[in-house]
Amino acid sequence: MTDIELSRGPRKIVIDPVTRVEGHGKVTIRLNEAGEVEQARFHVVEFRGFERFIQGRMYWEVPVIVQRLCGICPVSHHLGAAKAMDVIAGVDQVTPTAEKMRRLMHYGQVLQSNAVNFFHLASPDLLLGFDAPVEQRNIIGVMNAFPEVGKWAIFIRKFGQQVIAATGGRRIHPRLCVPGGVNQNLSIENRDMLRKDVDQIVQWCRDALELHKSFVHSHEALHENFASFPSSYMSLVGADGGMDLYDGTLRAIDADNTPIFEGVQPADYADYIVEEVRSWSYMKFPHIRSLGREHGWYRVGPLAQLNCCAFIGTPIANAARTEFMAQGRGGLVHSTLSYHWARLICMIHCAEKIRELLFDDDLQGTDLVLTGTRRPEGVAIIEAPRGTLIHHYTVDDNDQVSGANLIVSTTNNNEAMNRSVKQVAVEYLTGHEITEGLLNHIEVAIRAYDPCLSCATHAIGQMPLVVTLEDADGAVIATRVKQ
Amino acid sequence: MDDATIRFTVDGIEIEAVAGQTVIEACDAAGIYIPRLCHHPDLAPAGQCRVCTCTINGRNGAACVTPAMQGMVVENETKPLNDDRRAIIEMLFVEGNHPCVYCVASGDCELQALGYRLGLDAPKQPYLWPGRPLDTTHPDIILDHDRCILCSRCIRASRMEDGKTVFGFEGRGIAMRLNVDAQGGLGETQMAAIDRAASVCPVACIVIKRDSYKVPNGKRRFDVSPIGSDIEAKRMPRT
Amino acid sequence: MSLLDIDERILELADLVDLDRSPFDDKKAFDRPVDVGFIEGGCANEYNVRTLRDFRRHCRILVSVGACAINGGVPAMRNTIGLKECLEAVYLGGPTLEGGGMIPNDEDLPLMLDRVYPSHEVVRIDYFLPGCPPSGEAIWEGLSALLTGREPALPYQLFKYE
Numbered sequence: 001m002t003d004i005e006l007s008r009g010p011r012k013i014v015i016d017p018v019t020r021v022e023g024h025g026k027v028t029i030r031l032n033e034a035g036e037v038e039q040a041r042f043h044v045v046e047f048r049g050f051e052r053f054i055q056g057r058m059y060w061e062v063p064v065i066v067q068r069l070c071g072i073c074p075v076s077h078h079l080g081a082a083k084a085m086d087v088i089a090g091v092d093q094v095t096p097t098a099e100k101m102r103r104l105m106h107y108g109q110v111l112q113s114n115a116v117n118f119f120h121l122a123s124p125d126l127l128l129g130f131d132a133p134v135e136q137r138n139i140i141g142v143m144n145a146f147p148e149v150g151k152w153a154i155f156i157r158k159f160g161q162q163v164i165a166a167t168g169g170r171r172i173h174p175r176l177c178v179p180g181g182v183n184q185n186l187s188i189e190n191r192d193m194l195r196k197d198v199d200q201i202v203q204w205c206r207d208a209l210e211l212h213k214s215f216v217h218s219h220e221a222l223h224e225n226f227a228s229f230p231s232s233y234m235s236l237v238g239a240d241g242g243m244d245l246y247d248g249t250l251r252a253i254d255a256d257n258t259p260i261f262e263g264v265q266p267a268d269y270a271d272y273i274v275e276e277v278r279s280w281s282y283m284k285f286p287h288i289r290s291l292g293r294e295h296g297w298y299r300v301g302p303l304a305q306l307n308c309c310a311f312i313g314t315p316i317a318n319a320a321r322t323e324f325m326a327q328g329r330g331g332l333v334h335s336t337l338s339y340h341w342a343r344l345i346c347m348i349h350c351a352e353k354i355r356e357l358l359f360d361d362d363l364q365g366t367d368l369v370l371t372g373t374r375r376p377e378g379v380a381i382i383e384a385p386r387g388t389l390i391h392h393y394t395v396d397d398n399d400q401v402s403g404a405n406l407i408v409s410t411t412n413n414n415e416a417m418n419r420s421v422k423q424v425a426v427e428y429l430t431g432h433e434i435t436e437g438l439l440n441h442i443e444v445a446i447r448a449y450d451p452c453l454s455c456a457t458h459a460i461g462q463m464p465l466v467v468t469l470e471d472a473d474g475a476v477i478a479t480r481v482k483q
Numbered sequence: 484m485d486d487a488t489i490r491f492t493v494d495g496i497e498i499e500a501v502a503g504q505t506v507i508e509a510c511d512a513a514g515i516y517i518p519r520l521c522h523h524p525d526l527a528p529a530g531q532c533r534v535c536t537c538t539i540n541g542r543n544g545a546a547c548v549t550p551a552m553q554g555m556v557v558e559n560e561t562k563p564l565n566d567d568r569r570a571i572i573e574m575l576f577v578e579g580n581h582p583c584v585y586c587v588a589s590g591d592c593e594l595q596a597l598g599y600r601l602g603l604d605a606p607k608q609p610y611l612w613p614g615r616p617l618d619t620t621h622p623d624i625i626l627d628h629d630r631c632i633l634c635s636r637c638i639r640a641s642r643m644e645d646g647k648t649v650f651g652f653e654g655r656g657i658a659m660r661l662n663v664d665a666q667g668g669l670g671e672t673q674m675a676a677i678d679r680a681a682s683v684c685p686v687a688c689i690v691i692k693r694d695s696y697k698v699p700n701g702k703r704r705f706d707v708s709p710i711g712s713d714i715e716a717k718r719m720p721r722t
Numbered sequence: 723m724s725l726l727d728i729d730e731r732i733l734e735l736a737d738l739v740d741l742d743r744s745p746f747d748d749k750k751a752f753d754r755p756v757d758v759g760f761i762e763g764g765c766a767n768e769y770n771v772r773t774l775r776d777f778r779r780h781c782r783i784l785v786s787v788g789a790c791a792i793n794g795g796v797p798a799m800r801n802t803i804g805l806k807e808c809l810e811a812v813y814l815g816g817p818t819l820e821g822g823g824m825i826p827n828d829e830d831l832p833l834m835l836d837r838v839y840p841s842h843e844v845v846r847i848d849y850f851l852p853g854c855p856p857s858g859e860a861i862w863e864g865l866s867a868l869l870t871g872r873e874p875a876l877p878y879q880l881f882k883y884e
Contacts, residue, residue, distance in 0.1 A: 028830055045769065045832050049808030051816065053799035056617060058625065060695050065585040068796035068854065116726065140736045150733070158729045169700025171727050172855050173584070173884070176699075184699040270817045277813050280828035286818070293820075392817065398619035399692060405816045468830070576793075583883035584789045584796060584854040590884075599881055605792040605850035609843060614802030629802075709878055 027442055028280075029425045030470040031477075037429055038472070040422035042414075042446065044283035051404045059088055059395045063177050066391070066406075072116070072452045074173050075109035075164060076384035076409075079246070080391040082177030083380030087267075088395050089179035090372025097365030098181040104357045105167040105176055106246050106382070107350040111201075112160025113385035114302070114347045117450040118208070119153030122340055125447070126215050130440045149211065152204045156347070159194075159201045163354060166190035181369030188364065195358050202316070202351040209320060209344045216341060224327075227336040227420035227445035230255035232288070232297070233304035234412065236383045237262075241310035243317075243349060245383040251308045252288060252298060257332050260288055266381040269390055273407065285414050286407055297415035300387025301449060302342035307332045312345075314352035320345045336420055339448040346385075374399075384409045386450050410451040420445040434467060434478055442467060491555040493537075500551035507535055507546040510559070514718025516711030517559050518568050518597055520575075521634035522547040523683055527643060531635045534568050534597065569601045576606040578657070579613060580629035581686070587695035588687035590703030594632060596710035615660065620670030623692050624681055631661045631688040637680040644679035647672075661688070724788075725760075727858025738869055752780040758868050759784045761847070762855075764794040765839040769832035778845040783868060786847045787861070789854035789883065791840065798838040805834055849874055853882050 026045055032038040050069055054062060063081040067074035079102055086094060094102075124137045127146060135141075143150030161171040166186060168174020176182050216223045234252040238244030250264035250272070261272055275284040276293055287296030298304075306325070312318040324341055327333045333342075357363060379392045386409035394403040424445045428438045469478045489500040493515050500509030505528060510517050521531035528547040535546040538558040546557070558564065575581075575594060583589045597603075615628035633652070638661075641649040649672045653662045665671035674680065681689055700706065728735065759781030765771055778784055789795040800808045814823045841847055851864045851874070860880040867874035 026830060041830075043828070043830050045767070045830075047766070047809070047812075047826075047834060048797050049800045049803075049805075049812060050796075052808040052811035053803050055811075058619070058692070058695075060693065061585055061587065064696060065796055065799075068584055120726065140732075143733065143736070154730050154732065157726060161727060171857065172724055174700070175696055178696050179693075183697050273818055274820045275816075275818045276820045277823045277826065279824060279826050280830055282826050282831065284813075284819075400617070400619055403816075405818060407818065580802065582793075582796070582799070586884075595883055598883065599878065602881075604852055604881075605786065605840075605842070607842060610793065610798075610801075610840065612798075612801040612837065707879070 026468075027421055027446075028468040028470065029429065030474065031432075031472065033472045035431070037422065037425045040418065040425045041280055042418050042421050044281045044414075047282040051406060054401050054404045056400050058399050059085055059393065059401055060179050060399075062393065062401060062404075064175060067173055070408075070452055073109060073113050073384050073386065073409075075105055075168070076382055076389050077391075078168075078174065078177060079106055080380055080382040080384070080389050081393075082179070083247075083382065084378040084391045084393050085177075085179035087378030087380065088375050088393065090375055091180040091370045092372070094181050094370060095365065095367045096362045097185055097367055098369070100357055100360060100362050101167055101176060101182045101185060103246050104186065104354065104363065105164055105174070107353045107357070108160045108163025108167070110160075110245060110383075110385045111205075111347055111350040111354065112157045112164070114343045114350075115153065115156040115160060117385070118212075118340060118343055118347070119149065119157070121450070122447055123149060123153070125440075125444050126212070126340065130444055131437065149208070152208050155197075156201055156204055156208075159197055160350075163194060166194060178369060180371055183368065185365055185368065186363040191358055191363065194354070198351070198355045198358060202348070202355060205344065205348045205351045206316065209341075209348065212341060212344055216337075223337045224335050226441075227424050227448065228334055229336075229419060229423065230332075230334045231299050231416060231419075232260060232291075233307045233332070234288075234298045234300050235304045235308040235388055236381055237309050238313075240313075243305060243309040243312045245305070245346070245350075247382070250381065250388070253308060253332070255332065255334065257307075260291065266379045266390070269379060269381065269392070269407075270405075273390075275407065275411075281414070283411050283414050284407075286412055287415070298412070299416045300409055300412040301339060302346045302385075302387075303333065303336075303339045304387060305346060305383060306342045312349050314349050314356070316352055317345055317349035320348060336445065336448045339450070343385075343450070386410055386452060387412055408452075410449070413449045413451065417446055417449050417451060420448070429469075432469065432477055434469060439467060489551050489553045491551060491553065491557060493557040494560050502551075504551045505547055506537065506539065506549045506551050506555075506557060509551045510546065510557075511714050512717075514715055515559065516714040517546045518565075518600065518711065519547060520593060520597065520632065520685055521636060523636050523639075525644070525679070526636060526639045526683065529635050529639060531633065532571065534571055536564065536567065538564065565601055568597070569603050572597050572601060572603055573606040573608055575632045576603075577608045577610045579615075579631065586630070586687050587690055588630075590698070590700070590706050592687065592705075593685035593710060596705040599705065600709045600711065618663070618668045620668035621672075621674060621692075622670065623676040624669060624674060625690045625692055626661075626663070626669045627688050627690065628660060630686045632686055633659055633661065634685055636683040636685065637661070637689055640683045641674075641678065641680040647674070647678070647680075649674045649678075649680060724853075724855035724858055725861050728862045729858065731862060735865070738866075752776060755780050755782065757782050758865070760787045760861075760865075761785065761841050762787045762791050763841075764790045764797055765835060765841060765844050766797060767832040767834045771835070771844055774841055774844050783848045784845070785849045785851060785864065785868070786841045787851045787864075788856055789852065792842075792850055792852055793840050794838040795854060801837045805836055851876075853880075854884050856880070856882075 026043040028041045030039040063078050066081045067078040120139045123142050128137050164174050165171045168176035232254045236248040237251045238248045251262040252260040254260055272289055273286050274289045275286045277284055287293050312321050377394045381390050389409050390407040392405040396402045424441045428441050471477055487502045498513035507517050517535050519535040521529050530545045530548040536543050537546045540555055583595055618626035638650040641647045648664055651662050663669050663672050676691055759777045786792055809825045813825045860876055864874040
């Protein structure tokens with residue numbers, strides 16, 4: 001069970017693995033001379049090398065290759081890369097049919113991904129309690145205790161997956177996009193199949209939100225303070241300032257809701273964002289160039305999507321956002337557990353957008369692909385379920401990729417996740433004991449960001465989180481693996 | 484019946500052939516599918532891949548180069564033959580780089596389709612990861628040597644159908660590879676996108692540029708029915 | 723994750739099996755032998771190797787699920803380039819890198835393997851479920867076959883390498 005190695009003096013805690021996040025992470029906590037938490041690190045231990053091994057491949061292969069980096073949000077990568085390839089193919093605006101097919105797919109993806117995070121990964125903590133017995137604290141336990149929630153979990157995800165399959169031919173790793181457009185429209189048969197269920201799905205999303213709000217209201221202090229801090233936020237917003245998860249310009253705001261930058265075109269992203277490498281993680285640490293590494297870090301994802309936009313263009317989600325923002329008492333909402341609430345609002349928005357699109361005849365259009373004059377470089381940004389996702393490619397005269405730079409959603413949250421972990425460590429670590437409570441709380445904090453740490457399909461296996469406790473000299477005091 | 488008609492049996496089924504036909508041609512016409520990779524109905528047979536090996540009168544031989552003979556006894560669908568075929572497909576998979584997951588030929592690829600038909604769940608031989616170069620010098624055509632399975636279809640098509648000599652083999656054994664007749668790669672050859680040689684590749688070695696992934700999932704050649712289904716559909720249902 | 727695509731059958735699954743460990747629960751190690759283990763992903767670092775060996779020790783039947791486990795998948799694209807070159811490209815260059823960068827080398831990071839290996843090149847594997855990923859139906863077929871003691875046989879429509 002508990003594996004604590006006590007050595008003389010130096011102390012270090014390791015939690016390995018963090019379960020119920022996608023991928024594999026590891027936490028190290030270091031104490032100072034006085035025995036207080038000095039540093040907490042959330043390590044990402046997987047390395048892929050995509051930016052290098054994609055070089056030499058043909059540019060139109062990229063949307064199909066890059067989506068294999070993640071089995072959780074492959075569609076985000078597929079669409080992000082496809083938008084970058086539109087630029088390279090010289091197409092600034094795809095046809096209405098192509099744009100709407102891609103949007104439909106994207107909303108289906110965000111819907112299903114947010115559903116998985118909320119229901120399958122987070123709801124066991126929220127509904128059964130952070131300290132519920134391990135063998136019950138999972139989706140099956142939730143299904144047994146709350147059959148209704150189990151039903152929502154299964155069918156909302158299923159619907160999102162069906163939307164993806166209807167647009168891209170299959171549920172995971174679909175193929176819809178080619179540079180400059182798409183390879184099919186929406187068949188009447190699929191449209192009608194989806195229309196049949198969409199109202200029910202919208203309703204269930206609303207029901208899930210109500211259930212979550214009752215959790216929030218019964219745990220107000222926890223919800224407000226847990227692993228929380230004011231921070232800056234970044235997301236795409238539409239031309240009208242409203243929420244747009246598929247396209248738009250970059251907007252970043254500081255903790256007081258003062259814009260840091262806005263209206264930034266994807267092509268200019270590198271003027272605003274810079275990344276730092278730290279020796280102890282394969283995941284880089286981005287920050288806003290103008291503010292420097294100390295103050296320039298920010299958060300992305302559902303919470304940022306709600307904080308950054310002025311409104312949501314669908315009525316039910318917009319009303320939900322108004323209520324959500326009231327938590328901020330006129331300012332932004334900073335509480336980390338609010339990510340879940342925000343995630344549910346994004347889910348509602350997606351369900352509403354899907355409903356809207358299913359009644360749009362453009363989806364049966366036959367004008368699918370445009371061509372243009374080849375360009376050497378393309379950047380595209382999309383709001384993935386976990387936040388801002390940036391794809392940047394250069395292509396040589398023979399159509400081969402010569403350079404690639406990706407900043408994925410979870411990377412944007414790297415600093416914030418580390419700070420949340422530290423905050424929890426400070427609050428819940430007493431002495432040199434690594435308690436079950438500490439382990440659980442660290443995991444709950446990380447889970448709020450829904451990090452997707454590697455090729456996340458690989459979920460049936462060990463999802464490691466080790467917590468190590470070190471003393472001021474960096475020697476290990478204790479390691480604990482949650483079992 | 485006239486003298487030119489030859490009768491022989493395949494797996495106990497009697498079929499007819501015309502003098503001059505090979506076993507594979509006769510079987511294709513009769514609606515019996517013999518798995519093959521290098522054989523192409525429009526090209527001269529080469530006997531290159533050995534996938535079509537059948538037991539003919541008790542001895543193994545390539546059906547694509549064996550003439551049909553009166554009274555011969557051919558075994559095609561047997562476990563040992565299919566095991567050998569599967570082994571060949573498996574070796575081709577591990578000797579090159581065949582990443583079906585993103586390959587432009589996936590769903591249309593004859594190597595993949597044979598893997599499906601023969602039930603190859605996973606190659607178990609160690610992968611060699613050759614990392615051969617990609618030739619993108621031609622404005623309209625890619626030559627991806629990682630995918631080449633040395634079937635020689637392009638060599639035959641270029642020489643006999645296109646009247647050019649764009650392709651040839653160099654090296655022997657494991658070092659054998661496809662080559663083009665110009666120092667500077669495919670872009671310096673006479674090759675054109677409309678050439679027959681550009682359309683006969685069974686895998687994604689010779690690919691037309693900017694033409695990939697246009698066919699949605701579910702609508703590609705082998706998405707719904709196995710390779711050979713078109714040939715087998717010709718067979719009259721036996722009453 | 724593809725397992726979730728069995729949709730409402732997950733309830734049926736819950737009745738059929740005890741999920742001893744999965745990403746959906748908080749269990750972090752084996753404490754007893756299990757009947758069936760599903761392995762996904764290629765072997766890219768020492769940690770993956772340890773996990774794989776741990777699975778082999780505790781699972782009566784071990785199933786290699788999906789393209790990454792079977793042939794390394796997309797991450798294995800680094801095999802023809804080399805680890806060092808990949809690390810350098812990602813951590814020492816690029817349009818958004820601040821300063822000169824560095825290659826992460828902390829002792830808390832598992833050592834990387836020279837290549838990404840298919841799982842059956844590391845331990846013995848009993849069954850293979852191809853696909854990227856195998857569809858929910860394919861996983862369901864494989865799982866229900868193993869649970870009822872028959873050999874998994876995927877129909878053509880579910881037997882895909884992509």
